[in-house]
Amino acid sequence: MSVSVVWPGREGVEVESRNVPSPGSDELKVRVEASGLCGTDLHIASGEYPFARPGVTIGHEFAGTIVEVGPDVEGFSVGERVVVDPNIPCRTCEFCHSSRPHLCENPQALGVTLNGGLSEFAVLPAPQAYRVPEGLPPEAAALTEPLACTLHAVDLGDLRPGERALVLGAGPIGVLCAALLVAAGASEVLVSEPSRERRDHVRKVGAEPVEPESVSEGMADKVFECVGRSGTMRDAVEAVKPGGTVVWVGVAPPEAEVAVRPYDIFRRELTIRGTYTNPFTMERSLALLGSGRIDWETIVTHRIPLDRFEDAWSAHSEGAGLKVCVLPESS
Amino acid sequence: MRNRAAVMHGTHDIRLEERPVPEPDPKEVLVEIKAVGVCGSDVHYYEHGRIGSFVVEKPLILGHESSGVVVDLGNEVTKHEVGERVTLEPGVPCGRCRECRAGRYNLCPDVRFFATPPIDGAFANYVTIHEDFAFRLPDSMSDEVGALMEPLSVGIWASWKARIRGGEHVLVTGAGPIGLLAMRVALAFGATEATITDVSEERLEIARRSGATRAINVANEPLPDAGVEVDALIECSGNPAALKDGIRCIRPAGMAVVVGMGPGEETSIPLSYIQSKEITLTGTFRYANTYPTAIGLVSSGKVSLDDFATSHYGLDDTEEALQASGKDPANVKPVVVPGS
Numbered sequence: 013m014s015v016s017v018v019w020p021g022r023e024g025v026e027v028e029s030r031n032v033p034s035p036g037s038d039e040l041k042v043r044v045e046a047s048g049l050c051g052t053d054l055h056i057a058s059g060e061y062p063f064a065r066p067g068v069t070i071g072h073e074f075a076g077t078i079v080e081v082g083p084d085v086e087g088f089s090v091g092e093r094v095v096v097d098p099n100i101p102c103r104t105c106e107f108c109h110s111s112r113p114h115l116c117e118n119p120q121a122l123g124v125t126l127n128g129g130l131s132e133f134a135v136l137p138a139p140q141a142y143r144v145p146e147g148l149p150p151e152a153a154a155l156t157e158p159l160a161c162t163l164h165a166v167d168l169g170d171l172r173p174g175e176r177a178l179v180l181g182a183g184p185i186g187v188l189c190a191a192l193l194v195a196a197g198a199s200e201v202l203v204s205e206p207s208r209e210r211r212d213h214v215r216k217v218g219a220e221p222v223e224p225e226s227v228s229e230g231m232a233d234k235v236f237e238c239v240g241r242s243g244t245m246r247d248a249v250e251a252v253k254p255g256g257t258v259v260w261v262g263v264a265p266p267e268a269e270v271a272v273r274p275y276d277i278f279r280r281e282l283t284i285r286g287t288y289t290n291p292f293t294m295e296r297s298l299a300l301l302g303s304g305r306i307d308w309e310t311i312v313t314h315r316i317p318l319d320r321f322e323d324a325w326s327a328h329s330e331g332a333g334l335k336v337c338v339l340p341e342s343s
Numbered sequence: 344m345r346n347r348a349a350v351m352h353g354t355h356d357i358r359l360e361e362r363p364v365p366e367p368d369p370k371e372v373l374v375e376i377k378a379v380g381v382c383g384s385d386v387h388y389y390e391h392g393r394i395g396s397f398v399v400e401k402p403l404i405l406g407h408e409s410s411g412v413v414v415d416l417g418n419e420v421t422k423h424e425v426g427e428r429v430t431l432e433p434g435v436p437c438g439r440c441r442e443c444r445a446g447r448y449n450l451c452p453d454v455r456f457f458a459t460p461p462i463d464g465a466f467a468n469y470v471t472i473h474e475d476f477a478f479r480l481p482d483s484m485s486d487e488v489g490a491l492m493e494p495l496s497v498g499i500w501a502s503w504k505a506r507i508r509g510g511e512h513v514l515v516t517g518a519g520p521i522g523l524l525a526m527r528v529a530l531a532f533g534a535t536e537a538t539i540t541d542v543s544e545e546r547l548e549i550a551r552r553s554g555a556t557r558a559i560n561v562a563n564e565p566l567p568d569a570g571v572e573v574d575a576l577i578e579c580s581g582n583p584a585a586l587k588d589g590i591r592c593i594r595p596a597g598m599a600v601v602v603g604m605g606p607g608e609e610t611s612i613p614l615s616y617i618q619s620k621e622i623t624l625t626g627t628f629r630y631a632n633t634y635p636t637a638i639g640l641v642s643s644g645k646v647s648l649d650d651f652a653t654s655h656y657g658l659d660d661t662e663e664a665l666q667a668s669g670k671d672p673a674n675v676k677p678v679v680v681p682g683s
Binding site for chain 1: 499502508509510511512532533635636637639642643
């Protein structure tokens with residue numbers, strides 16, 4: 013039996029003991045060693061995430077050790093440490109066939125539609141697993157997925173090394189974004205954030221925190237909005253240089269709207285891009301974490317064992333620190 | 344003001360001569376040169392009198408990696424003032440041709456490039472240059488590091504062409520100054536693994552100290568046996584075997600960027616590998632629009648060049664500076680200091 017965090021299909025999550033089966037032919041079973049909490053988990057718990065399946069074990073940012081290998085699996089063996097790409101494309105639709113699996117028409121996702129990793133054990137399709145470099149601790153490995161999502165956003169921003177980048181918001185994604193921009197050779201990375209505590213995190217990853225009031229027109233070549241509010245999305249458009257790119261990374265409420273002036277887009281030839289999940293970025297994300305380029309210790313601010321899940325959930329709900337990571341039951 | 348210059352009269356023939364101090368054109372600045380790096384191409388002209396179709400037919404001043412101080416302004420100059428420390432981008436393009444207008448001014452057929460016959464270079468006390476091609480140096484940057492913005496630009500251009508992204512593995516073949524700088528730039532651009540090859544153990548040692556995650560002496564361990572798999576190759580040796588073997592290390596859909604100049608006009612490449620893996624192969628010729636980035640990378644600390652210059656010479660020892668790297672492979676970057 014496995015202690016698992018379940019979304020029952022109504023508001024909230026519940027910790028229960030459930031059976032985690034043996035892996036199917038092309039699946040792996042892992043003992044989960046670290047599982048990060050994400051904003052999506054809050055959306056699922058509040059019933060606002062239409063794709064979530066009632067009764068699902070949540071948790072999609074997780075790493076663990078293989079304890080059982082399905083009979084048809086090649087290339088993995090018991091005892092190896094892996095991290096999981098939770099997003100499973102159908103591999104047959106138009107989007108999957110045109111190298112955009114993240115836009116798949118019939119996607120599945122561990123921790124959303126299929127049982128995920130906020131659990132003692134988890135079962136996953138073997139192609140979703142990536143080997144963890146030696147020496148990378150579980151809570152760092154569990155950052156691979158959010159870092160991969162952010163890396164996709166940074167890729168879409170098409171930053172040329174040497175440029176000046178601006179990040180709006182220093183939540184977990186904003187700080188990861190800043191760290192990636194620093195690693196990608198931006199000569200200056202400014203992060204606008206009202207909270208003094210969060211501004212300190214920004215400094216630790218090598219970026220420069222600024223007061224939101226100091227964000228001004230045309231101040232950066234590339235701007236990454238990591239808040240998810242209409243106001244900051246609009247600020248991002250104002251702050252980018254002519255010919256620049258704005259990436260809206262933050263997740264806005266589905267009904268939100270942003271006022272932008274088409275004339276601005278025309279006259280300043282701006283590009284505004286959306287970014288969704290982590291296509292083809294898991295390996296590079298792991299390489300960045302393994303190389304020490306990303307200061308994950310700054311990002312993971314909470315490590316809480318599964319038997320104190322309530323504490324982890326309330327820290328996460330209150331927005332305390334940056335990344336809340338759930339570790340196995342304390343023994 | 345006296346303008347002394349180290350003038351090449353023929354192969355292995357450098358003479359110190361006095362030249363008139365050049366008069367800046369209306370849009371030019373007059374610069375007192377403080378430091379000039381010695382480049383492999385300077386050495387090549389000195390040794391062979393030509394590079395490809397460029398032939399030294401008249402006396403020529405070599406040197407194109409330079410920095411200095413603005414001492415006089417043409418009457419239409421608006422971007423600089425006297426006393427300003429600058430690094431010089433040594434190629435001034437026509438600004439009017441198809442390539443210039445497309446932003447690839449490095450491919451301008453009429454570019455006037457220092458130390459490329461018949462245009463004189465910077466082994467001298469004074470040069471003039473169009474104000475757009477002088478870039479203000481931050482106070483924190485020394486004259487000699489300022490001069491190195493030129494070879495650093497070659498490395499930046501190569502990494503841009505290679506489309507290096509965070510988390511990638513780059514292979515640099517050849518650990519000369521350009522290879523070493525290209526590697527440092529690739530690391531600054533987010534590459535997490537940098538493999539470098541050479542046949543000189545001294546240079547590989549410098550590469551290890553500069554951040555190479557793996558440095559292979561291909562004299563002992565041939566590249567095909569080394570199990571190297573990379574996203575991009577930056578070829579900086581000019582060795583045909585390095586290009587051929589390096590391409591075979593590239594993962595499907597990866598990039599091969601040729602920076603080093605080979606001995607011949609033609610070379611053989613593994614075409615079926617390029618076809619079946621969809622490798623993109625591109626050359627590079629100098630660089631364009633790199634100077635602000637070069638200055639930004641160094642002043643922000645992303646690339647350190649403090650240890651890069653390996654020896655210093657006065658203008659009257661220019662010939663010795665041109666021979667230095669050939670005599671000692673560890674003497675990677677000799678620098679001429681005209682005022683000394």
